[in-house]
Amino acid sequence: MTKDSSENLTKRIKNFAEERNWGQFHDPKNIALSLVLEATEVLELFQWTKDNQLQKGKEKELAEELADVYYWVLMLSDKYGIDINKSLDKKMLKNEKKYPVSKAKNSSKKYTEL
Numbered sequence: 001m002t003k004d005s006s007e008n009l010t011k012r013i014k015n016f017a018e019e020r021n022w023g024q025f026h027d028p029k030n031i032a033l034s035l036v037l038e039a040t041e042v043l044e045l046f047q048w049t050k051d052n053q054l055q056k057g058k059e060k061e062l063a064e065e066l067a068d069v070y071y072w073v074l075m076l077s078d079k080y081g082i083d084i085n086k087s088l089d090k091k092m093l094k095n096e097k098k099y100p101v102s103k104a105k106n107s108s109k110k111y112t113e114l
């Protein structure tokens with residue numbers, strides 16, 4: 001995803017909320033709460049499966065719930081002036097240092113235990 005597309009999506013979701021005068025409900029706590037609630041809707045699609053896989057035929061629902069999570073990620077990022085793509089890029093640089101391939105390959109251990 002390019003920086004431009006996340007900026008365009010942010011503008012779109014802000015416009016969507018502004019047209020409905022929903023800004024009054026979008027304080028940071030409610031946005032963070034909504035983000036987590038949507039993440040639990042992702043989790044729900046894996047509930048009760050015996051093979052730990054997505055419930056059969058739920059790929060479309062998964063895409064929608066991931067979009068819901070991303071909606072709130074963009075909204076919260078915007079509230080604090082965070083460029084989410086830049087932030088993820090920085091985080092990946094940290095992760096690459098914390099989990100060097102030489103130590104982390106084939107391991108699910110936390111970096112403090114490698």
Ligand SMILES: [Mg+2]
Nearest residue numbers: 038041065068
């Ligand atoms: Mg949802």
